[in-house]
Amino acid sequence: MNTLSAPRTVAVLDRLYAAAAESARRGPTPTAKPIPEMNAAEKADALEQAYMPLSPEGGRLLYALTRSARPTTVVEFGxxxxxxxxxxxAAVADNGIGQVYTTELSATKVAAARATFAEAGLDQHVTVLAGDALDTLATVDGPIGLVLLDGWKDLYVPVLRKIENRLAPGALVVADNTDFESVGDYLAHVRDPANGYVSIALPIAEGMEVSCRA
Incomplete structure (x- = not known):
């Protein structure tokens, strides 16, 4: 079974990627304060119309890794x-086991995504944790088998450290947009063997890093 290729899922993803392309074409929404100077909540409000999507190639990698690892708990930051x-x-559904716990600070995005998950018929496999991930992730029990980091880049390390003691042995941690300079501290963390990871960089879109909790 491959829910990722099912017509219902494909139709929803095509719609979202088209909307993301249109959002990128329009450009960022003007704000009174520069984005880098905002806190997480201010950034979420300022960019509530921005899709910031994972690439299709990155999505297929995520699906494949999740199918292979068969995690009972998946955590997504962003x-x-x-x-x-x-x-x-889609991967959790096809595995027949597991739950995705995803975090989002923007109320606009939370409402839209919940409707999208229902449209795709995958809402029963997703628990949306609305609010600050550094708070809401405390409610997720371990062991966590797979993590996607795709929120604010400067929070990759704090979020990972928040859940690190609940990672299963052999857990996979996937980080997106690792070509960004702001991900440097995170890459240093997972590439240092003293921190307990085996990590590899992949040339997908704007960079992805896959790290195994060894």
Missing amino acids: MSYGISTLHLA
Whole structure:
């Protein structure tokens, strides 16, 4: 079974990727304060119309990794409009085991993504944790078998450290947009053998890093 290729899932993903392309074409919404100077909540409000999607190639990688690892608990940091979440949920559905716990601070995106998951028929496989991920992830029990980091880049390390003691042996941690300079501290963390990971960089879109909790 491959829910990722099912017509219902494909139709939803095509719609979302088209909307993301249109959002990118329009450009960012002007704000009174520069984005880098905002806190997480201010950024979420300012960018509530921005899709910031995982690439299709990255989505297929996520699906394949999740199918292979068969995690009972999947954590996603940074749901946005739910494109990456749909790839994770499709894999969990096809595995017949597991649940995706995804985090998002924007109320607009939370409402839209919940409707999207229902449209795709995958809502029963997704638990949306609305609010600050550093708070909401405390409610997720371990062992966590797979993690996607795709929210604010400067929070990759704090989020990982928040859940690190609940990672299963051999858990996979996937980080997106690792070509960004702001991900440097995170890459240093997972590439240092003293921190307990075996990590590899993949040339997908704007960079992805796959790390195994060894």
